[in-house]
Amino acid sequence: MKKEMIKLAGVFGIFVFLISAVSAFAVSSKYWEENPLTISPGETIETYLVLQNLAGESDLTVEATITEGNEFASLIGDSNIFIVPLGQKIEVPFSVSIPEDAVIGDSKNIIFSFRTLSNPESGEFGFGSGVEREIPLLIITEQKSTSPFSWWVYLVIVLAGILLIFGIIELFKKEKKKKK
Amino acid sequence: MKKEASLTFVFLFALIIISLPLISAGFPEFWNKVTGKVTTSPVDLNITVTSGSAPLIYSVQNSTMTDVSSGLNEGPNPTYITINFSVSDTDGNANINDSSARINFTKTGETTRENLTCTESGSSGNYANYTCNVTMWWWDGAGLWNITAYISDINSNSGINDSQKFSVGTTAGFQVTPSSLTFSSISPGATNQQATNDPMSLNNTGNLVRNVQINATNLYGEQNNVYALGASNFSVNTADACAGTAMVSQTYTSISGASLPIGNYTINDGTAQEQLYFCLDSSNSNLISQSYSTSEAGAWTIKIIA
Numbered sequence: 001m002k003k004e005m006i007k008l009a010g011v012f013g014i015f016v017f018l019i020s021a022v023s024a025f026a027v028s029s030k031y032w033e034e035n036p037l038t039i040s041p042g043e044t045i046e047t048y049l050v051l052q053n054l055a056g057e058s059d060l061t062v063e064a065t066i067t068e069g070n071e072f073a074s075l076i077g078d079s080n081i082f083i084v085p086l087g088q089k090i091e092v093p094f095s096v097s098i099p100e101d102a103v104i105g106d107s108k109n110i111i112f113s114f115r116t117l118s119n120p121e122s123g124e125f126g127f128g129s130g131v132e133r134e135i136p137l138l139i140i141t142e143q144k145s146t147s148p149f150s151w152w153v154y155l156v157i158v159l160a161g162i163l164l165i166f167g168i169i170e171l172f173k174k175e176k177k178k179k180k
Numbered sequence: 181m182k183k184e185a186s187l188t189f190v191f192l193f194a195l196i197i198i199s200l201p202l203i204s205a206g207f208p209e210f211w212n213k214v215t216g217k218v219t220t221s222p223v224d225l226n227i228t229v230t231s232g233s234a235p236l237i238y239s240v241q242n243s244t245m246t247d248v249s250s251g252l253n254e255g256p257n258p259t260y261i262t263i264n265f266s267v268s269d270t271d272g273n274a275n276i277n278d279s280s281a282r283i284n285f286t287k288t289g290e291t292t293r294e295n296l297t298c299t300e301s302g303s304s305g306n307y308a309n310y311t312c313n314v315t316m317w318w319w320d321g322a323g324l325w326n327i328t329a330y331i332s333d334i335n336s337n338s339g340i341n342d343s344q345k346f347s348v349g350t351t352a353g354f355q356v357t358p359s360s361l362t363f364s365s366i367s368p369g370a371t372n373q374q375a376t377n378d379p380m381s382l383n384n385t386g387n388l389v390r391n392v393q394i395n396a397t398n399l400y401g402e403q404n405n406v407y408a409l410g411a412s413n414f415s416v417n418t419a420d421a422c423a424g425t426a427m428v429s430q431t432y433t434s435i436s437g438a439s440l441p442i443g444n445y446t447i448n449d450g451t452a453q454e455q456l457y458f459c460l461d462s463s464n465s466n467l468i469s470q471s472y473s474t475s476e477a478g479a480w481t482i483k484i485i486a
Contacts, residue, residue: 023482026353026386028251032322035347052254055355055385115481125399126474130483131352 024055027114027131036136041102048091049112049133053084060084061117064092069110072097102139110135232271234337237329239266242344251349255318255385256446265329266309273303280332283312287325319387319442322350351386354440354484369465372422379455384440390484392438392454396427397477403470415461422459432483440484
């Protein structure tokens, strides 16, 4: 019996964990917690994330899914599978549409989940990489003039200017009269 | 007489209204200006008498500089930023000291990035252009960075322009090594079998602090897939021990204590690094002798999250 156990232990599988060489990839964004994507009610914005494959050892096949915010965000294009050649960056375009009745000042999140796709070969215990990115949204009023002043400030300045000119003219008149 | 007084009043009123936006430091300063009263504090003055006019950096071209608003390169790759600035000097461009041209990028809490040897990229008359190459690194923080360009002339007159900024975006990324982990042979019902060549090292290749999750799958028999090593038989630990965070099949599970701070992981002293240890805490006693792998259920996925 003892002999049988040792034999069994001896031939039981050897586990080999194989990862596709150095596994690495990154996802970049121009939006983050302190710099949210600002959008107005009824507006649609098209923008993108960036997939990087600068630190790996082979081309990457990456699957992108939106795990939160599907009701107002969607990937642009026919497929959610992206090939990222070694040493390159690619853009993952997506659009965001906010309904007309969205509340100004509300904030929302879009969460993207990216993972590398690989086909483990027979006998392998494969690992892939994943990156989750959160894109914060801030609902704002429609962006109009970028002027730092309100219209009434300009009105006051114009009126004051007219009064000033009027005052100067009157002063000149007085001076002329005095000279005469 | 009354008319003249009212005109004077209107004039003064208008003058005050126009002056209001120009008064930036508030009433106390305004009052001090009116009365001539000055604040009293000792001031050290260092007056250098030079000849000629100072060079003027009239343009820092942040709009044409290398765009990093969508993030820097992932580690270990540097990001080379090219930026130009333009200088005028009424004493002629020959009066500008080309070797003094420099630029730096600053942000509170971040290491200053600079180029102290910008090169002249063209000149004519009283004008000259300079090109600077600044290296930024993957752990440099996201947000607005200040640009300061500096130049001097051969008479030691200097010009500075710090009016421009640029935005650095965020990058979330990581690198996993080694490329393979191995387990020694085990017997059915074996417990606490650690991988023989762990830890698995994770390096933060971006500029965001991240946590770590793992999505595990069952390991099915290669010859007979009725038998399997369940994902829940494994645990992952940040210490070299078993009984770590138990894995759950097809579910992302946060690894307790695992996080990836930002920094230069290439120092290889633990900065911006995390180490994971894998353990087969228990195995079924009814397993048969064969190889078990992820080829049927798919690879495990190590994911970084906020």
